Amino acid sequence: MLRVGLTGGIGCGKTTVSLLFSRFDIPIIDADDISHSLVTRGSPALQDIQNTFGKDVLLENGELNRPVLKTKIFSNSEQKKRLEAILHPRIFQEISIQLQSFSAPYCIVSIPLLFETESQALVNRILVVDCDIKTQIERVQKRDNLSIECIQAIISHQVSAEFRKANADDILDNSQNNAALAEQIKKLHNFYLSLSC
Numbered sequence: 001m002l003r004v005g006l007t008g009g010i011g012c013g014k015t016t017v018s019l020l021f022s023r024f025d026i027p028i029i030d031a032d033d034i035s036h037s038l039v040t041r042g043s044p045a046l047q048d049i050q051n052t053f054g055k056d057v058l059l060e061n062g063e064l065n066r067p068v069l070k071t072k073i074f075s076n077s078e079q080k081k082r083l084e085a086i087l088h089p090r091i092f093q094e095i096s097i098q099l100q101s102f103s104a105p106y107c108i109v110s111i112p113l114l115f116e117t118e119s120q121a122l123v124n125r126i127l128v129v130d131c132d133i134k135t136q137i138e139r140v141q142k143r144d145n146l147s148i149e150c151i152q153a154i155i156s157h158q159v160s161a162e163f164r165k166a167n168a169d170d171i172l173d174n175s176q177n178n179a180a181l182a183e184q185i186k187k188l189h190n191f192y193l194s195l196s197c
């Protein structure tokens with residue numbers, strides 16, 4: 001099965017793109033979804049997070065207090081690395097398991113930090129979704145209600161859009177509306193089907 005790695009900067013449209021591919025009954029493996037499912041109440045990963053970052057990263061009901069954890073790792077690269085050491089091996093193990101479980105001409109493996117984690121070898125092709133930075137910031141602001149400074153800080157911790165595009169096999173421009181994106185995806189879907197024959 002052809003593995004297409006989907007990546008892109010924060011808010012560029014990875015989740016939207018995955019949804020559009022899933023309309024063609026293409027299996028989607030999503031590193032963000034896996035990451036969320038790994039830290040449910042009582043999970044071993046959440047226990048490790050508590051042991052590393054202290055009890056205050058948990059809410060009273062035992063669930064992860066995401067804002068508190070985010071504050072702890074935000075602009076502290078050592079703490080960020082500790083969290084990644086807990087989560088990344090588990091995420092990639094689960095991606096491998098899911099890759100074995102699908103049978104389809106191709107699948108989409110959405111990994112926001114594909115380049116940052118040097119995981120390119122996990123996939124056969126790299127698909128980058130990109131949009132101009134003004135649109136990117138506006139969409140994240142609207143969705144997450146974050147300050148421009150915070151969004152810019154997140155973007156500055158990721159590889160640049162230029163690096164991503166230079167290392168992509170295929171690029172989706174998501175600067176326009178959803179219909180324009182869907183049109184590009186339809187073409188890519190047919191292209192990936194032709195590659196998988």
Ligand SMILES: Nc1ncnc2c1ncn2[C@@H]1O[C@H](COP(=O)(O)OP(=O)(O)OP(=O)(O)O)[C@@H](O)[C@H]1O
Pocket residue numbers: 008009010011012013014015016017032112139140143174175176177178179181
């Ligand atoms: N073509 C578009 N037109 C208008 N809004 C869009 C378009 N594409 C995406 N959006 C909106 O922009 C926001 C970011 O898109 P999306 O969540 O798909 O990005 P993402 O890359 O998955 O973000 P993250 O990195 O945070 O996971 C969402 O609110 C989404 O609905």
Ligand SMILES: [Mg+2]
Pocket residue numbers: 014015016032
């Ligand atoms: Mg997303």
